[in-house]
Amino acid sequence: MSQRVHTFILILGSWTLGGLLGEIAQADEVLKHLVRAEETLSEIVQKVIPGRIWGPNGALQRTLALNPGIEDPHFIYPGQTILLAPSTETAPRAPAAAPLAEAAAPAAVATPIPASIATELSPPQTLELGLDYGFVTVTATDIANAARATLRSSYSLAPSLRWTQSWSSGFRTAFTFGLEKIGFEPSTNPAKTLGETSKTLTRLEIAGSLPIGERIHLGVFGGYGKKLFVRALSNTQVGIDAIAVPTFGLSAEAKLLTQGRSALGLAGTFAYVGGATTDGYVVSSGRVYSAGGYYEHRFGAANASAARFTFGFSSRRQNTSLLELNQDQWGAGFQWSLPIFTDTSSDQTQEKP
Numbered sequence: 001m002s003q004r005v006h007t008f009i010l011i012l013g014s015w016t017l018g019g020l021l022g023e024i025a026q027a028d029e030v031l032k033h034l035v036r037a038e039e040t041l042s043e044i045v046q047k048v049i050p051g052r053i054w055g056p057n058g059a060l061q062r063t064l065a066l067n068p069g070i071e072d073p074h075f076i077y078p079g080q081t082i083l084l085a086p087s088t089e090t091a092p093r094a095p096a097a098a099p100l101a102e103a104a105a106p107a108a109v110a111t112p113i114p115a116s117i118a119t120e121l122s123p124p125q126t127l128e129l130g131l132d133y134g135f136v137t138v139t140a141t142d143i144a145n146a147a148r149a150t151l152r153s154s155y156s157l158a159p160s161l162r163w164t165q166s167w168s169s170g171f172r173t174a175f176t177f178g179l180e181k182i183g184f185e186p187s188t189n190p191a192k193t194l195g196e197t198s199k200t201l202t203r204l205e206i207a208g209s210l211p212i213g214e215r216i217h218l219g220v221f222g223g224y225g226k227k228l229f230v231r232a233l234s235n236t237q238v239g240i241d242a243i244a245v246p247t248f249g250l251s252a253e254a255k256l257l258t259q260g261r262s263a264l265g266l267a268g269t270f271a272y273v274g275g276a277t278t279d280g281y282v283v284s285s286g287r288v289y290s291a292g293g294y295y296e297h298r299f300g301a302a303n304a305s306a307a308r309f310t311f312g313f314s315s316r317r318q319n320t321s322l323l324e325l326n327q328d329q330w331g332a333g334f335q336w337s338l339p340i341f342t343d344t345s346s347d348q349t350q351e352k353p
Helices: 002-027 041-048 059-066 115-120
Strands: 031-034 081-084 109-112 125-142 148-166 172-184 198-212 216-233 237-259 262-273 286-298 306-317 323-339 349-352
Touching: 031 041, 041 059, 041 081, 059 081, 125 216, 148 216, 148 237, 148 323, 172 216, 198 237, 216 262, 216 323, 262 306
Parallel strands: none
Antiparallel strands: 031 081, 109 349, 125 148, 125 323, 148 172, 172 198, 198 216, 216 237, 237 262, 262 286, 286 306, 306 323
């Protein structure tokens, strides 16, 4: 009887110890992720580890502590294996080495996080400076007598300033302020003159976009800014106005080809343009669409400086109570983006034995 009791106790103890060790192993579970093309470290961490991503003791910082071979979080490459700890509290404990006789454990030394790592530990933000150059054609038809006038620009110069923020799950927001100076060619009809030979347009815009897969971004945007309108067609003069109207639309961007830090893609928008009321006429709602391509190159890290070259076409259809108006525009542009608000303060530290 005593032997049976001892056997039962041994079986029960083994089962209990095995369950306890299983729980410890599960708590210290480490996942391996094989990096794919175009992935960034912050995107990988967001997919696997819940909770806060950036900041001290955030998921990204714990992942870097678990992967000492990653000296710069901006530089990971396809085929690289990264260890991830799904725990939301702390990184898994490394197996304890057997203690050496009469050897004191080394004291932890607080060392500043390198600037490149501190950049990735904060939500990336960039400032983009842009300059577009193109040509505009405006066609106006008088509703009453079907008289028509076609205005062509000698140039269209549009500088812009954009502040972009990247958040969890790849969501991006952007605030844009833009100017556009349009100079018109002289009238081809000697009997008619232009009331003004140039116009300056301004706009404010806010936008948000979300990645769909690895190559596509879909977004929404809204803004308020001035658009070109023809005031009236008389026998001797064509008047030009700049009227402020709201705009709301959808955007899409797709990468077609990537090679290293360079990418080639397509982009397009479709927007609703609201109406307005002036002293002499009423502006109806209209629509505008655009399509084009881009070439982008990043200089170093995923959130480092980047240059983008764009080209495309846009078309707007918007009538007034006096005229039918069509505006077509061709152009190309250059944008240069720089990382800003980088937190490199020395109070962010990581433990290093």
